Amino acid sequence: MSDRTANIGVVGLAVMGANLARNLASREGNTVAVLNRSRGRTDALVSEHPEAGFVPAYSYEEFAASLAKPRTAIIMVQAGAATDATIDALVEVFEPGDIIVDGGNAYFPDTIRRERAVRETGINFVGAGISGGEEGALNGPSIMPGGSDESWVTLGPILKSIAAVAEGEPCVTHVGHDGAGHFVKMVHNGIEYADMQLIAEAYDLIRRGTGKSPAEIAEIFAEWNRGELESYLIEITAEVLRQNDAATGEPLVDVILDQAGAKGTGAWTVQTALSLGVPVSGIAEATFARSLSSHPEQREAARDLPGPSTATPVDDEIAFVEDVRQALYASKIVAYSQGFDEIRAGAAEYGWNIDLGAISKIWRGGCIIRAQFLNRIAEAYAEQPELPLLMAAPYFADALGRGQEAWRRVVVHATNAGIPAPAFSSSLAYYDGLRAERLPAALVQGQRDFFGAHTYRRVDRAGSFHTLWSGDRSEVEA
DSSP states (O other), rough: OOOOBBBBBEEOOOOHHHHHHHHHSSSSSEEEEOOOSSHHHHHHHHOOOOOGGEEEEEHHHHHTTTTTTSSEEEEEETHHHHHHHHOOOHHHHOOOOOOOEEEEEEOHHHHHHHHHHHTTTTOEEEEEESSHHHHHHHOEEEEESSOOOOHHHHHHHHHHHHOEETTTTBOOOOSTTTTTTHHHHHHEEEEEEEHHHHHHHHHHHHHHHOOHHOOOOOOHHHTOOOOOOOOBHHEEEEHHOOBBTTTTTTBBHSOOOOOOOSHHHHHHHHHHHHHHHHHHHHHHHHHHHHHTTTHHHHHTTTSOOOOOSSOOOOSSSHHHHHHHHHHHHHHHHHHHHHHHHHHHHHHHHHHHOOHHHHHHTTTSSTTOOOHHHHHHHHHHHHHHHHHHTTTGSSSHHHHHHHHHHHHHHHHHHHHHTTTOOHHHHHHHHHHHHHHSOTHHHHHHHHHHHHHOOOOOOOSSSSSEEEOOOOOOOOEEOO
16 A cells, blocks of 8 residues: 555446546646545556546455544445445444545435435445536546535535636536435436437427437537537537447438437436425426337337328428427426426425526536527526526517517427427426416316315305215315
8 A cells, every 4th residue: 555645545446437537637726535446446547547646445444544633435236235334334444523524426315315324423424416528537627516514514515626617617516415416416417318309309399300410410500519509419419319329321310219318317217306395397307208218019019000191391491400409498487397396395395495597507517418599597596596497587488579479389299290299298388388378287287176175265255165975065264
């Protein structure tokens, strides 16, 4: 073991962990201790990157001895049992005041549980969402740490040193206590699901509606990336659509199997939203769309089900493409608005003081959903920190007003042509539901009272009421 002292350590040296360790080592003032379950991976990282000056350790005891106090270690191992085992091993060799950071994609209730258990030892536990993939880990991610105020004093400068920078500001903030960081990262990923599904639907509508090739559609996305839709996801969509398969010469998008994978964060976002009573229909439909794509046996069984009797051609391709662009932007506003609603509700439920404006700022760089659009969100919360609905902020209300007719035309076209556009459609339905003066929920309440005596409230006087449906149908106050 080296006799050098490190100020930060990384446990788990697969691609994400190794890249994060290299990022840390490249920043002035950081010396990085590294530990992996298999010695070979540690040795390989150290030998391949001598410039990093890593301090290798081959046991948890050596790892702890190589760290300056308060010891600070970032865990980059597989979520679940492996994370719990690593935490337990570090607790055995760390002391009160030391800091354990879980940088994986943990489910936030697990982080709350772990933080509570580790806190009893006097050691600080921090759940930190890290977004940006392998490239972000190496060059600058967006980081969403939770944990105690005490841990942030030590951890904050380290994380600021490695985070992406957007408009001169590091893309990291102390999100809140215990599971707040992983909660916000979960919602980030849910928004990412929606954003990706909306882009995929836009591509599908243009291709089927106009017959343009993937390469031609790539140029449309590249053009969109120079306007209000400028974002990392729009940028890489153009790159994917330009790519041809080396083996067949066909567009790569036509060679890739149309079954989308998922790692669970989208489902967590939807499940949590349901428990909080927050509608996230755009995120839900994006998650369900991946699930539907991954059932080839059902899709095969449905192949002969009837569709539209007549095709609906696009008369004006240029106008149609512009309609799709506006529908995409409007639906994107809905997805982000729903995501921020969920963050607000989670903060209220778990007692976190989450600054929504700060969250939008740290997503401007390093993460997958980084976009020019996030500046508009930051401005909205700067003007009105207690903004009850992001969609209602003047900029977004104006954008929705300008785009809604195009949005409706696109959804109608998709319906008439039999093109599935669940995220576009559900986002429009959510928009119309919010702005409706009166909803059919009144009938639902009447039904609930009829079969379950669940009671209802009236528009003309206070209190709860029940109709004696099985009796004389008179109304009684509950």
